[in-house]
Amino acid sequence: MGISRRNFLTAVGSAGGYSALYATMMGLGLLAAPRAYAGAPKLPAGSGAGKSVAVLGGGIAGLVAAYELRKAGYAVTVLEARDRPGGRAWSVRSGSKIIQTGRPDQVVDWAEGKHAYFNAGPARIPQWHHAILGYCQELGVPLEVMVNANRSAKLDFAGQVVTEGRAVNDTRGAFTELLAKAVDKGALDQELTGVDKQKLLGYLSAYGDLGKGNVYAGSTRAGFTASPGGYDHPPKGGPPLHMADMMTSRFWGASLIFEEIIDMQATMLQPVGGMDRISYALYEQVKPAVKFETVVKQLRKTRKGVRIVYADAAGEHALDADFCICTIPLPVLSKIPSDFSPRVKQAIAAAEYHHGTKVAWETRRFWEQDDFQYGGLGWTDQANELVWYPSGGIGEKTGILVGAYSIGFSGPDSPPKYAGMSFEDRFALSRQVIEKFHPGKGQELAKPFTVSWMQTPYNEGVAVGWKEEQRATDYAELCKPDGPFYFAGEHMSYINAWQEGAALSSHEAIKLIQARVSAA
Structure with a gap:
């Protein structure tokens, strides 16, 4: 008796976890393989003169849209709810305030230093992500090698701890x-x-x-x-x-297949000093257009285009524009009153987002100084899933060790379980796993902080999880403009959870707006 593709993929995911499922779907052609990158849209200089665009969200998608549109002469206003650029591309440092819905606020008190940061969101760039790497080159963001795999790192599955090698x-x-x-x-x-x-x-x-x-x-x-x-x-x-x-x-499911995924193959890269260096480089180019701490309250269509009602410390305001590029994550967008068509509202509400939870510690770099391990990932079947060793600052006395990245690499159960734990329980489990990998060193871990994206305001999830059948329905609906509204963000790409997908989706929205302006 045959087996359906759905049942086959379910079996692969149950046996080998996220990485095995991802690799299998890529092999079956269910995920888009990388294609040649033609570069950012080349909009004619001055082609946007007299036209205005409201960009909702100051993450990578919104910043890329603003950067490219302003070069063509469009009048752009970016509304960002946070007090910083980058969205999920967030590097936590000393003094950062971490706000989590329904949880205590955290204020980071690590020592200052070039490498004393924690990438709460994206933390690596594959070498085939040409759009993001292109912006790094264009804007002078220095890069360094990110050690994504290390044969000396440990695996902890079913109570057995061995080296990856x-x-x-x-x-x-x-x-x-x-x-x-x-x-x-x-x-x-x-x-x-x-x-x-x-x-x-x-x-x-x-x-x-x-x-x-x-x-x-x-x-x-x-x-x-x-x-x-x-x-x-x-x-x-x-x-x-x-x-x-x-x-x-399940050693074969977690570690062996992981490096074969196209997004995880060497050489991996990272910006020197934190992933948010890219966001800030883009922000510096569009700074006059960005309004921070502005929360969108309503999205309306007008005879001219759009009206965005937003609130800041001074009260409520209205922004009128010819077009709007909306990069707000869909769980957040679904709660904002709007004039979207019923079908678009249905597509927005249908999107499901994944959990993603991290923990980071300040500590002596014992993995280097005592165990001669430099970078890489340690895997566990516990709910924290990963121990992620820093690639920057090798040889320094102290560093920031990521003691959890629970996103579903080992299966679907760990992320909601880990996100549901108290901060203290997250820290305790992370310390326990690190102690298994490095006996006697767990006691050196200090000043832990944690970010769970499902509990982070203005995100409510780490990334979208479009189902296969949704690509031809809900996703396809959002790829089309709803009157003057255009959608962008990692959720509007086939490279979900990556900055590359966010940037490329903005390129698509920009091209649609430019075509409409040119045809007018």
């Missing part, structure tokens, strides 16, 4: 042994017609570091039980993990 190489060795034996016994002769089996066996032996008889008996690639040294100190590898243990522990 051991899990990766022992899994590869076990799978390669099975394939080599099948080839050697002729089990794949029909599939291997025309292939030199001896050459293939030679490759498999090297690929999996197989021993005599194509048996995997462990490898120094997985780490040393005795490190190589001078004179009579040869290297020694340990016994391999059993395949049954690896499958039970």
